[in-house]
Amino acid sequence: QKEVEQNSGPLSVPEGAIASLNCTYSDRGSQSFFWYRQYSGKSPELIMSIYSNGDKEDGRFTAQLNKASQYVSLLIRDSQPSDSATYLCAVFNQAGTALIFGKGTTLSVSS
Amino acid sequence: KAGVTQTPRYLIKTRGQQVTLSCSPISGHRSVSWYQQTPGQGLQFLFEYFSETQRNKGNFPGRFSGRQFSNSRSEMNVSTLELGDSALYLCASSLTGGKGETQYFGPGTRLLVL
Numbered sequence: 017q018k019e020v021e022q023n024s025g026p027l028s029v030p031e032g033a034i035a036s037l038n039c040t041y042s043d044r045g046s047q048s049f050f051w052y053r054q055y056s057g058k059s060p061e062l063i064m065s066i067y068s069n070g071d072k073e074d075g076r077f078t079a080q081l082n083k084a085s086q087y088v089s090l091l092i093r094d095s096q097p098s099d100s101a102t103y104l105c106a107v108f109n110q111a112g113t114a115l116i117f118g119k120g121t122t123l124s125v126s127s
Numbered sequence: 128k129a130g131v132t133q134t135p136r137y138l139i140k141t142r143g144q145q146v147t148l149s150c151s152p153i154s155g156h157r158s159v160s161w162y163q164q165t166p167g168q169g170l171q172f173l174f175e176y177f178s179e180t181q182r183n184k185g186n187f188p189g190r191f192s193g194r195q196f197s198n199s200r201s202e203m204n205v206s207t208l209e210l211g212d213s214a215l216y217l218c219a220s221s222l223t224g225g226k227g228e229t230q231y232f233g234p235g236t237r238l239l240v241l
Contacts, residue, residue, distance in 0.1 A: 059232040112226030113183040119169035
C-alpha cells in the first residue's frame with residue numbers, strides 16, 4: 017500500500033514567521049506532487065504543484081522536492097492568521113492511477 | 128469559468144438505505160474522481176471516470192459504485208448504507224486525468240448515516 021505521511025500537528029507559529037510543512041511518500045516512482053489547503057468545513061484547494069527536484073516559489077509559498085529522499089515540503093513565509101488551515105500533501109502513484117493524500121498537517125498562525 | 132459543483136450538499140440517511148450523489152465537472156474537464164474524507168482515514172480515493180468509463184478504482188467495497196454521462200457529469204451511489212459511510216464525499220475534475228494534472232475539488236456532499 018503506497019503511503020503519504022505528514023505530521024498531524026498542530027503546528028503553531030506566530031504571525032510573520034515561516035511555517036514549514038513536511039511530507040514523505042513511499043512510492044519511489046511517483047512523479048507528481050501537490051499541496052492543497054483545506055479550511056475547516058470546506059473542500060481542498062490547490063496551493064502548489066511540483067514535478068522536478070528543487071524549489072518552486074509562488075508568492076509567499078515555496079514547495080521543495082527531493083525525490084532521492086522521497087520528501088516534499090511546503091514553506092509559508094510571512095505567515096498570516098488566514099493561513100490557519102489543514103495542509104494536505106498529495107502524490108500521484110507511479111502508475112498514475114490514483115492521487116494519494118496524506119492525512120494533513122494542521123497549521124495555526126497566531127496574531 | 129464555473130468550478131466543480133456537487134449536489135446535494137448535505138444528506139441524512141438511515142442504515143440500509145441507498146444514496147446517489149452528483150458531480151458536475153469544470154467545463155471542458157472530462158475526468159472525474161471521487162474521494163471519501165473521514166477524520167480517521169483522511170482523504171481516500173474511490174474511483175475515477177473518463178469518457179463514461181471507470182478507469183481506476185480504490186479499495187472500497189462493491190456497495191460504492193459510480194457512472195459518468197456523455198456530458199462528463201458523474202454520479203456515485205452507495206447502497207446498503209452503514210454508519211461508517213458517514214463522511215464528506217468530494218469529487219474532483221481534471222482535463223484528462225493524466226498523471227501530472229491538477230485536480231480541482233468541488234464543495235463536497237456531507238453524508239450522515241443514522
